[in-house]
Amino acid sequence: MVYDKQALDALALALIKAKESIAVAESVTAGHLQAALSGATKALQFFQGGITTYNIGQKTRHLSVDPVHALEVNSVSLKVSEQMALGVSRLFIAxxxxxxxxxASKAPAIGEMSLYAEYVVVKNGIMVHSGRIDAVKEEDSFKVQVYFTNQVLQILVTLLQGKIC
Structure with missing residues (x-):
């Protein structure tokens, strides 16, 4: 399995036990979080769904991302990630x-040579955790996307187990 099964099982168990649900808004991971969560044991009991938005127009239309800020930062910032998280939790009632x-790949045309992800986790409309994940090595974009996905799954487990806030 390409996704961290141990983290998925722990996440599923924690969400089901708490009778809580989750939804995800993705750009850099291109649907990998949705694929991972939908494949978890008893996913129907906690996974509401997700959305992948690659451009500013779709982020703004579906997730209420501020287009002016998104343009300034090429859609990559904690603020954009927070607006995506808030938007998806509202959209999917999670x-x-x-x-x-x-x-997940270099973008020399805009001067971006680093591979990283900015993420935000919200609970009941309030940001509870945010951060940046740097790719540990330069690989093809698929491997980088899976790496980011597995890192987020592990972070979610830690949050749900009350170990970080």
């Missing part, structure tokens, strides 16, 4: 929301 954006 207790938890995750927003993630970044670069």
């Amino acid at each position: 207790d938890w929301g995750v927003g993630i954006t970044g670069f």
Whole structure:
């Protein structure tokens, strides 16, 4: 399995036990979080769904991302990720929301040579955690996307187990 099964199982168990749900808004991970969560044991009991938005227009239309700010930062910032997380939790009526954006491949045309993701986790409309994940090595974009996905799954487990806030 390409996704962290141990983290998925722990996440599923924690969400089901708490009777809470989750939805995700993705850009850099291109649907990998949705694929991972939908494949978890008893996913129907906690996974509300998700959305992948690659451009500013779709982020603004579906997730209420501020287009002026998004243009200034090439859609990659904690503020954009927070707006994505808040938007998806509202859109899917979920207790938890995750927003993630970044670069899984270099973008020399805009001067971005680093591979990283900015993510935000919200619960009941309030940001509870945010951060940046740097790719540990330069690989193809698929491997980088999976790496970011697994990192977010592990972060979610830690949050749900009350170990970080």
